[in-house]
Amino acid sequence: MTAEGAAQEEAAHAELVALAAKQAALGEVPGAPAADAVNEPMIRHWLDAMGDTNPRYLSEGLAPPAMSQVWTMPGRHRRDPTPVDDILTTLDANGFTGVVATNCDQTYHRYARVGERLVPSTRFESLAGPKRTALGEGYFATWIVTWRTQEGKPVAEMLFRVLKFRPVRRREPYPLRPAVNADTAFFWAGARAGELRIQSCADCGELRHPPGPMCPSCRSANRSHVVASGEGTVYSFVVHHRPPVPGLETPFVVAVVDLPEGVRIVGNIVDCPVEEVGIGMSLRATYRSMDDELTLPMWAPRET
Template identity: 35%
Template sequence: MAEYEWLSEVHALVGREYGRVYAWDEVNPMMVRHWCEVMGIENPLYTDPEYAKNSEFGELVAPPAMLQPWCLEGLHMNNYPPGSTDENPYEVLGLLEKQGYASVVAVNSELQFDRYLRMGEKLYYTTIIKEVSEEKTTALGTGFFVTQVMPFYSVKESGDEKVGELLFRVFKFRPARSKESFDNAQAADTQSEAKAATTIKRPRPGISDDTRFFWDGCANSELRIQHCKRCSGLQHPPAPVCSHCQSFDLDYRVSSGKGHLYSHVVMHYPEVPPFDYPNPIGLIELDEGVRMIAGLSGIAPEALEIGQRVEVEFKTFDDDLVLPVFRPESG
C-alpha cells in the first residue's frame, strides 16, 4: 500500500462536516407537479388533493425521489440561497487532482428516504467526507475512492429532523496508460511537469463497421448522416439497422452541417485534461432533422441561446483526430 506525505492533508478532511446548503423553496405542489410530468409519474398521492386527503397522510406529499432536487442551486452554478455555506465540500477532490489523479468516474449514488415530505417543509443538507480509501489499482487506473454523505434535514422549531440521506462515491485516478509518464513528470522540475500535462490526449472514439463512414467523413470535412435506402430515413448516431423500417440496406448522405441549438450543458467540474473549461456541449438539431451531440466553439457559454443558428467546423486534435464541433452560423 502506497503512503504519501501529502495524504495526511487528505486524511485530515475525513469526518469533516461542511455547512448547510438550503433549498430555495419550501416543498410545494407546483414543483411536485412539474417533476411528476417530466418523470412520467402519475401517482395521485402527489398531485390530487382530494385523493391525498383520503390517504393515510391526509394531504399531498412529495415523491421521495425528489429529495435531492429540492436543494439544487438551479440553472446557475453555485447559486445557493442566503444562509447557505460558502465552503467547498469537494476540496478533497482538488487535493487529489493536484497530485495527478485528475480523472474521475462516479461509482455509487445511493438515496435513502426516512419518510415522505409534506407541503411547506423547508430543507437543507450538509456534506460529510466519510471515507478516502487506500490507493487502489483498477482497470481504469490507480487512484482513490472518495465517499461523501449528504444528510437532508427538515427545519423544525422543536429541532431539525433528518428526512433522508445521499451517499455519493467517486473514483479519482490516474489513467493506467499515463501512470508511467506521470511518475516521470513528478521527478522533473515544474516546467517539465507542465509540459507533461499537455501531452494528455483526447479520448479516441470507438470505431466499428457501422460508424466508420462517419469518422472517415470527418477526416474529409464531411458531416455524414446515416441514410436508409429502403425508406429514405435519416438517423444518428449510426446503427446496424434502420430505426424507421428495420432495413439493413444503409448508406449515408452528406449534411449541410447547419442547424440550430436544441439544448446545451456547460461542464464546469471536475476539470479533466485535456479539455478546456468551462466546456460547452450542445445538442444540435440539423436542418435535415436529426440531432447530434457535439462540442461548441466560438461563443462564450453565457451567450448560448436555445434556437440559435450554428454550423459545423472540423477541428484536428492531437495531430490526427478530427472531430466535428459547432459554432455560430456565419452572418
C-alpha cells in the first residue's frame, strides 16, 4: 500500500471510530409504531410457513415469539431512521460493501397479543475493527433492537451483529510468471512469507542459488534451506529501456546482488532512481505482491 493509501485508510478509520462513538452516545432511539397491530391472519401465515402446529397461538390470540421482528420490518417504501444507518452508509462509502450476518440473539420477555401495536427502539452498541477475515478486511457492527407495547411494556429484544467487509478484488495474473517446480517451490513460498530462502545441502551444508536438484560439491540430492538476512550489495546491474515488458514500467534496473551468505541473486532494484544505482550499493530485500498468488523478492536501497 502506498503512503497516500495508508493515510486514506487511517482517515477513514478515524471517521468510523468517531461516528460509532457519536451513535452509541445517542442511546436507545425509538422508532415509529408498527404499521399494523398484531393480527391473526399474519400469525396464521407464519405458522403455516414454519410448519408450527401449536394450537395455543390462535386459540389464545398470541403471536409466536420469533415473530417479534415481523411486525415492524420496514417495507419497500417505508423506513424509519435508526442510529445504525449512518454507520452502515459510511462503511459502504469506504468500500466495506459486503455483508455477512454473523450473530443474532433474541430474548423474549412475553408474548405479543393480538391487537397490540409494537414499537421498536434501536441502540447502537459498538463497532470493532478493522479485522482481517477470510472474506476480506472488515468491521463488526453490533446493535440492539427492543420491541415494546405502546404502553412501554417490553416484549422482546434482539442483539444483531454483522460483518461489513471489503470484498477481496482478484487481480489479473502477473504475465511474467516464474517456473515453480519441486526444486524452487520453497523459494517462492518463502517470498510469500516475506523470507529470502537460500537452498542448502542437507549433508555438507553448502548454499547454492539458483536452486537445483543436486549439491554441486558433494553430489547429494538431500536438500534444505536457510533464511538469508535480506541484506546485499550490487555486484552488477543493467538499466532496461527497451523492449517494453508487460507489468513493468521502463526504465527499470535488474541487478546481480551479492549476499553476505556467499551466493548471488538476480532481482529488480526499486524505490530508487535508476541514475542513483551503482556498484557496491547497499540493499535490503523487499517483497512485492504481483497478483493474488505471486510475490517477488526485490531490492531497495538500505538506509544507513
